[in-house]
Amino acid sequence: MKSEKEQQLIEQAYAEIEKYQDMVEKDYYRLHYHLMPPVGLMNDPNGLIHWNGVYHVFYQWMPFHTGHGAKFWGHYTSCDLVHWKQENIALAPSEWFDKNGCYSGSAIDNNGVLTLFYTGNVKDEHGNRQTYQCMAVSKNGIDFEKKGVVVTLPDGYTAHFRDPKVWKKGENWYMIVGAQSKSLDGLAVLFRSKNLFDWEHLGAIAGGNLNQLGDFGYMWECPDLFELDGQEVLLVCPQGLKAEGMKYHNVYQSGYFVGRLDYETAQFLHGPFTELDRGFEFYAPQTMLDAKGRRILIAWMGVPGQDEDKHPTIAHRWIHALTLPRELKLKNGKLYQTPVEELQMLRKDKIAYSNVTIANEEMMLEGISGDVIELNLENIRLLGGIMEIAIRNTARIIYNSGERVLTLERKSFANGLTEKRQCRLERLHSLHMFLDTSSIEVFVNEGEEVFTARFFPYKNNQTISFAANGHLVFDIQKWSL
Numbered sequence: 001m002k003s004e005k006e007q008q009l010i011e012q013a014y015a016e017i018e019k020y021q022d023m024v025e026k027d028y029y030r031l032h033y034h035l036m037p038p039v040g041l042m043n044d045p046n047g048l049i050h051w052n053g054v055y056h057v058f059y060q061w062m063p064f065h066t067g068h069g070a071k072f073w074g075h076y077t078s079c080d081l082v083h084w085k086q087e088n089i090a091l092a093p094s095e096w097f098d099k100n101g102c103y104s105g106s107a108i109d110n111n112g113v114l115t116l117f118y119t120g121n122v123k124d125e126h127g128n129r130q131t132y133q134c135m136a137v138s139k140n141g142i143d144f145e146k147k148g149v150v151v152t153l154p155d156g157y158t159a160h161f162r163d164p165k166v167w168k169k170g171e172n173w174y175m176i177v178g179a180q181s182k183s184l185d186g187l188a189v190l191f192r193s194k195n196l197f198d199w200e201h202l203g204a205i206a207g208g209n210l211n212q213l214g215d216f217g218y219m220w221e222c223p224d225l226f227e228l229d230g231q232e233v234l235l236v237c238p239q240g241l242k243a244e245g246m247k248y249h250n251v252y253q254s255g256y257f258v259g260r261l262d263y264e265t266a267q268f269l270h271g272p273f274t275e276l277d278r279g280f281e282f283y284a285p286q287t288m289l290d291a292k293g294r295r296i297l298i299a300w301m302g303v304p305g306q307d308e309d310k311h312p313t314i315a316h317r318w319i320h321a322l323t324l325p326r327e328l329k330l331k332n333g334k335l336y337q338t339p340v341e342e343l344q345m346l347r348k349d350k351i352a353y354s355n356v357t358i359a360n361e362e363m364m365l366e367g368i369s370g371d372v373i374e375l376n377l378e379n380i381r382l383l384g385g386i387m388e389i390a391i392r393n394t395a396r397i398i399y400n401s402g403e404r405v406l407t408l409e410r411k412s413f414a415n416g417l418t419e420k421r422q423c424r425l426e427r428l429h430s431l432h433m434f435l436d437t438s439s440i441e442v443f444v445n446e447g448e449e450v451f452t453a454r455f456f457p458y459k460n461n462q463t464i465s466f467a468a469n470g471h472l473v474f475d476i477q478k479w480s481l
């Protein structure tokens with residue numbers, strides 16, 4: 001049962017959806033095949049789980065305005081990762097232990113009970129932060145009952161301690177939490193439990209000034225730890241890294257370490273940190289294992305504090321979206337991300353060309369344009385020079401074969417100036433792009449790199465043009481979605 005206070009908040013949120021539904025739906029920039037909030041602000045994906053044949057995606061949600069605040073957990077379900085249903089609100093910030101936000105967390109199946117772990121964010125009367133790791137349960141996967149606090153803040157950390165991700169290994173449950181040490185290093189902290197209620201604090205398994213890592217930010221958010229191809233991967237979102245060459249240009253970072261976790265000694269020996277995405281808007285990814293054995297990742301297509309108040313969609317009372325679901329594979333110690341194959345269900349009206357040749361010119365291809373499309377360039381052969389794809393006069397993808405650098409440029413929605421994100425790339429052979437009205441996801445070389453971004457082109461500009469100085473040949477397929 002939900003408390004009266006929680007019911008009340010939920011009703012207020014539904015009223016908000018109703019009040020602004022028309023305004024939200026009239027926005028041209030509403031996406032066509034990405035998850036968005038019905039109104040207000042969406043941030044992190046939470047509680048990803050494939051449960052009894054249904055994919056569940058919960059999300060951080062502020063229904064009452066387009067800024068951050070006391071978050072709810074919204075809820076979507078799907079049988080195929082493509083068609084989604086908005087479910088009842090799962091959690092509202094109603095109790096003493098979560099009154100300033102039901103913050104991020106995860107989901108597990110505990111003997112047929114869908115069990116959520118989340119952070120109860122609390123600010124006391126002086127504005128000081130308190131944090132509680134909490135549990136909520138559901139038998140039907142839709143109606144959740146809060147069970148209260150299961151982990152209180154251990155010694156040695158500040159109250160920036162949140163985002164529990166829980167999984168089972170052998171007989172034990174494990175929980176990894178994003179944390180900040182008293183000396184202001186970001187950390188990932190491990191707990192163990194037999195019964196999901198009593199948790200033993202095993203300490204930080206990774207973090208700034210641990211495991212041969214130097215200073216590495218003042219806070220780590222949204223950790224996720226999972227096994228992939230016989231190794232452990234730790235995803236984290238470090239805050240406070242300085243830009244370095246082509247890396248770390250967003251306000252906050254999101255990436256991973258690959259290593260080996262010794263569950264007995266709680267030691268995690270890991271390699272270097274690698275950014276997960278090279279674009280502008282990508283943060284707080286979470287993964288789930290599905291019944292087909294795939295490790296699927298979904299992230300927030302946004303970054304905290306990165307020009308959030310400048311998004312044009314705010315005029316229509318909503319902001320942000322989630323990325324497409326991506327399947328993860330580990331190849332030579334590097335994570336590859338590819339859009340899940342189910343997305344092919346969306347394809348309509350294929351147009352294809354082979355051996356398109358461009359030599360020192362710019363051209364458009366009949367039928368290759370649009371605002372809600374999938375584009376796949378394969379067998380790219382660039383013999384010297386630079387190639388460029390201009391998308392709706394608002395974004396450009398540029399590969400410089402001499403410098404071996406791939407660039408995503410866009411017109412900033414904050415000030416109209418051109419801004420860019422880049423990565424080194426030895427060779428470019430394919431570009432698989434998903435354009436929605438105001439988002440772009442570019443999967444490079446079968447997921448070796450990914451660029452994710454929002455962009456806001458004019459509705460009536462749907463052109464895509466190709467250019468090369470040098471000699472460029474490729475095959476291309478395009479679908480409307």
Ligand code: FRU
Nearest residue numbers: 044060071103104162221284
């Ligand atoms: C990451 C984050 C999490 C927190 C949540 C609050 O974007 O800051 O650390 O739990 O968002 O909405």
